[in-house]
Amino acid sequence: MNIIKFDHRIHSLHRAAELVLSAYEFSSADNNQTRKTVMSLIESGNNFLGHENMYISIEKDTITGLIVCYAGKSGGTLQALIRLLTELRLKELISLIILNAELLHTGYTPELCEDDFYISLVVVDERQRGKGLGTKLIHKALEIAEEKGCSKVVLDVESDNGTARALYEKLGFTLKDENPKSVKGAVPSEIFTMEYSILNRAQDMQNRIKV
Numbered sequence: 418m419n420i421i422k423f424d425h426r427i428h429s430l431h432r433a434a435e436l437v438l439s440a441y442e443f444s445s446a447d448n449n450q451t452r453k454t455v456m457s458l459i460e461s462g463n464n465f466l467g468h469e470n471m472y473i474s475i476e477k478d479t480i481t482g483l484i485v486c487y488a489g490k491s492g493g494t495l496q497a498l499i500r501l502l503t504e505l506r507l508k509e510l511i512s513l514i515i516l517n518a519e520l521l522h523t524g525y526t527p528e529l530c531e532d533d534f535y536i537s538l539v540v541v542d543e544r545q546r547g548k549g550l551g552t553k554l555i556h557k558a559l560e561i562a563e564e565k566g567c568s569k570v571v572l573d574v575e576s577d578n579g580t581a582r583a584l585y586e587k588l589g590f591t592l593k594d595e596n597p598k599s600v601k602g603a604v605p606s607e608i609f610t611m612e613y614s615i616l617n618r619a620q621d622m623q624n625r626i627k628v
Contacts, residue, residue, distance in 0.1 A: 418474055418550070471483055472486070472558070474554060484558055488562070533570075533571050534567035537572075551584060552588065562615055570615065571613075572610075573608045574611060575609075576597040585613075
C-alpha cells in the first residue's frame with residue numbers, strides 16, 4: 418500500500434469524489450450530477466477539495482483512502498468558491514454541502530496562520546477500516562507539514578466522534594479548547610479543534626534516532 422499525491426491526469430476522479438461524498442454522509446451520494454460536481458472541484462483545483470491538496474492510499478490500483486491538507490489559508494477563499502460554484506451551475510443542495518464544509522475553515526478555524534498546516538478531510542473506504550490506514554494518512558500529512566516548515570497541524574473533529582478524537586489524541590494531537598465550537602447552519606454543528614506541534618514531532622524523531 419502506497420500513499421502518494423493525487424494526480425487528476427492519472428488517478429480516478431470518480432473514485433476520489435465517491436470517497437469525498439462518503440465522508441459527508443450525503444444521502445444522495447449516488448446522484449450523477451452531485452458526483453460530477455465534486456469531480457469538477459477536485460480537477461479544477463484552487464479550492465479546499467483541489468487535487469493539489471489531495472493525497473491518496475493506493476492498493477492494487479484502487480484508491481482506498483484519501484487526505485486533503487494544505488498550509489495556512491491556501492485552501493481557497495469563500496469568495497473564490499462561490500465563483501467556482503456559480504460557474505459550475507450547481508444545484509442548491511450540493512452548493513449548501515460545499516459551502517457548509519467551507520464554514521469549517523472560515524467559521525471554526527478563522528485564526529489559521531500562514532505557517533499552520535490544516536487537515537480538512539480524512540476518509541478511508543469502509544471496507545478498509547480497522548487496518549491503520551487512517552493513521553498512515555495522518556502521518557503522511559505530518560511529514561508534509563514538516564517539509565513545508567509549518568509550526569503546527571490543525572484539524573477539526575465532530576464533538577460526537579469519540580473514535581476519531583481518540584485516534585488523534587493517540588497520535589499526539591491536543592484540544593485547543595475544552596468546549597466545542599458551534600456555527601449556526603454548519604454541518605456538523607459542533608466541532609473540536611485539535612492541534613499537533615511539529616516541533617514535538619521533530620523532537621520525537623530525534624529521540625528515536627538516539628535510541
